[in-house]
Amino acid sequence: MTTSTGETPAIEFRDVTKRFGDNVVLDGLNFSVPQGQRITLIGPSGSGKTTILRLLMTLEELSGGLILIDGDPYTHEYKGEKWVKVPEKRRRVVRNRVGMVFQQFNLFPNMSVLENIIESPVHVLGKSKDEAVADAERLLDKVGMSEKRDFNTNELSGGQQQRVAIARALAMDPEILLLDEVTSALDPEIVADVLGVLKEIADTTDITMLLVTHEMQFAREVSDRVLMFDKGQIVEETDPETMFTNPSHPRTQEFLKAVLG
Amino acid sequence: MNDSIWRWDRAWEVLPHLLEGLQITVLATVVGMAIAAVLGFFIALAMRTPSRWLKAPLRLLVDFVRMTPIPVQLTFIWLAFPTIPTLAVGFSVLGVHYATYMSEVYRAGIEAVPKGQWEAATALNMAPGRTWRAVILPQAIRNTLPGLGNYAISMFKETPFLFVIGIVEMFTEAQSFGANTFSYIEPITMVGVLFLLISYPTSLLVRRMEIRLA
Amino acid sequence: MSDDIQTLIDRLPRLGEAVVVTLELTIGGAILAAIVALLLGFGSRTRSLWVRGPSRVVVEFFRGTSLVVQLFWIYYVLPAFGYEMQALAVGIVALGLNYGAYGSEVVRGSIASVPKGQWEATTALNMSWFHKVRRVIFPQAWALMIPMLTNLLIQLLKGSALAAYITLHDVNYWTDQLRRATNDVFFSYTAGLLVYFAIAYLLTWGMNWLEERAKRRLGRGTKKPSLREALRVKPDVGSESITARGSAV
Numbered sequence: 001m002t003t004s005t006g007e008t009p010a011i012e013f014r015d016v017t018k019r020f021g022d023n024v025v026l027d028g029l030n031f032s033v034p035q036g037q038r039i040t041l042i043g044p045s046g047s048g049k050t051t052i053l054r055l056l057m058t059l060e061e062l063s064g065g066l067i068l069i070d071g072d073p074y075t076h077e078y079k080g081e082k083w084v085k086v087p088e089k090r091r092r093v094v095r096n097r098v099g100m101v102f103q104q105f106n107l108f109p110n111m112s113v114l115e116n117i118i119e120s121p122v123h124v125l126g127k128s129k130d131e132a133v134a135d136a137e138r139l140l141d142k143v144g145m146s147e148k149r150d151f152n153t154n155e156l157s158g159g160q161q162q163r164v165a166i167a168r169a170l171a172m173d174p175e176i177l178l179l180d181e182v183t184s185a186l187d188p189e190i191v192a193d194v195l196g197v198l199k200e201i202a203d204t205t206d207i208t209m210l211l212v213t214h215e216m217q218f219a220r221e222v223s224d225r226v227l228m229f230d231k232g233q234i235v236e237e238t239d240p241e242t243m244f245t246n247p248s249h250p251r252t253q254e255f256l257k258a259v260l261g
Numbered sequence: 262m263n264d265s266i267w268r269w270d271r272a273w274e275v276l277p278h279l280l281e282g283l284q285i286t287v288l289a290t291v292v293g294m295a296i297a298a299v300l301g302f303f304i305a306l307a308m309r310t311p312s313r314w315l316k317a318p319l320r321l322l323v324d325f326v327r328m329t330p331i332p333v334q335l336t337f338i339w340l341a342f343p344t345i346p347t348l349a350v351g352f353s354v355l356g357v358h359y360a361t362y363m364s365e366v367y368r369a370g371i372e373a374v375p376k377g378q379w380e381a382a383t384a385l386n387m388a389p390g391r392t393w394r395a396v397i398l399p400q401a402i403r404n405t406l407p408g409l410g411n412y413a414i415s416m417f418k419e420t421p422f423l424f425v426i427g428i429v430e431m432f433t434e435a436q437s438f439g440a441n442t443f444s445y446i447e448p449i450t451m452v453g454v455l456f457l458l459i460s461y462p463t464s465l466l467v468r469r470m471e472i473r474l475a
Numbered sequence: 476m477s478d479d480i481q482t483l484i485d486r487l488p489r490l491g492e493a494v495v496v497t498l499e500l501t502i503g504g505a506i507l508a509a510i511v512a513l514l515l516g517f518g519s520r521t522r523s524l525w526v527r528g529p530s531r532v533v534v535e536f537f538r539g540t541s542l543v544v545q546l547f548w549i550y551y552v553l554p555a556f557g558y559e560m561q562a563l564a565v566g567i568v569a570l571g572l573n574y575g576a577y578g579s580e581v582v583r584g585s586i587a588s589v590p591k592g593q594w595e596a597t598t599a600l601n602m603s604w605f606h607k608v609r610r611v612i613f614p615q616a617w618a619l620m621i622p623m624l625t626n627l628l629i630q631l632l633k634g635s636a637l638a639a640y641i642t643l644h645d646v647n648y649w650t651d652q653l654r655r656a657t658n659d660v661f662f663s664y665t666a667g668l669l670v671y672f673a674i675a676y677l678l679t680w681g682m683n684w685l686e687e688r689a690k691r692r693l694g695r696g697t698k699k700p701s702l703r704e705a706l707r708v709k710p711d712v713g714s715e716s717i718t719a720r721g722s723a724v
Contacts, residue, residue, distance in 0.1 A: 152694030330636035421543035445551035
């Protein structure tokens, strides 16, 4: 294994297995994401894409294997022969590098827009409140939500809530951003706004991104690589251009035909 | 250290007394809940009156009964009506107090019947009485069964209040046994155990019914 | 009747003392109950069986064995084991444990009804467990639990009337003394019940105020409540939320 962070992948899955009861969702999955790459995961529902993001956010526990972030064991590690959980204290150190935006936004209704954004920068990262507020205002400006700074979250439309949620995730300065079907709960006419915001972030930062999306056009524009999943396995892995114009695997052809019509 | 803090011989001696008291405890629960179920239903119906002049005083009276302590109510009625048999006083005070809770259960049960049911009955040109009997109540009553069960268990555990007017239910049996033998530990502990033995399995049954009706 | 009123006026100072005793029992019991409810409520939710098992047992034990029995057990039996407490402490402990057990079910249920996505967002923002609960989860659950806690508080107040039977001079005791002095059952007991009613009303108002405040912080009750709403005794609690977990009484 290399020690220089430049060559260490941002994310590495090693023999990752995830079972829900008897249902095997991921079975010995291996893949890695280089620093700064944008990867889109596509595939039919139940193929394990969202599970990958949720494992990376420690919202689910692994059944086997390792997840490494910048080469560090993140959720589990081997102590000799024994496969054990990494203690929460050490997980939290690594988790600071990972952020996530959810399908259902999950803004905190007991806080204003600004409070949602500065909560963790102040209380988890230990930033001063002034600094956190300045950062939050800059991010709100970036996602076009400056006027809503002091609004209650339930006064916002879905698209506005999602833009705040994106700002909230970015306020933690993540090296890795997980985007889990972030436009699926939105009305069709606002999807483009939110995707526009994400596109700009993709263009102006070097954050490593992992996206699960049904927006194929968007995937094509922002991703460096597309992974096609089926039944917990990667069946095809290529650049977006090839994936969307000339896929080689029959399952990919079938899937894209169904999605793109 | 006293070597006989807990004495099994005393525990066995008190048990028959407690079981005798248990009969009154169960009787109080059954009669009390019957009163609560019937009276509560009429309170809930009366509260649906559109007349504010009827509703406001009724509401106040119901709140008054609901928000004041049963032991005080028991003593009050018992002293105020010396000719009424003590058991009757005890059962009716418990029954009326719980009727105020049950009226809320009925109200919620009636409100939980979807509006479309009323509209369908109107569309079928049913008379109001028929709508209530054939459509609304059968559904509302079903909604109220878990509430009835839970309040029956609550009342069962509150029957010891009856000691304040000297009704010899399970707890009073224990207390008088304790007073006679100068040892409360066995009788009072045993009463607690008996309450637990009866109320816990019953509450599991009610929870199961809730899940089935939900 | 005018004699009765004169006697009542003469006894007003003692009523003040009696109300203080009843309030000490109610507020003291409520504070203890809140602590018990939080510990057992969160204890019943943990993944560790070593915490959850005992929490459930304690909850079912105190819910299942009747307040009267618990009170007199602590009063009569505990001294045999060398724990003798003042009557006021006995009352507070019995009320606190009993209603704490019921309250824990309210806490558990309300925490469980905060959407799972809220927990997930707190994890994604890398908060510690305590931070999640204190800043995000509990404030949302709190608004849900207040109506049910109001019910429990009134039940606790009513339960405090038992204190008169363990030598405490509470409102119940004062009522009986008034009856002895006036020899008028109707007059004295109506007075006594009205005092309880007034206390219950005031407590309900206080809780309604807390509920409005909690809702406004969630951005729900942004409009000021009308006077009638603010003074309403019975918050709209559906039968399922009062009784589903058997937590009403």
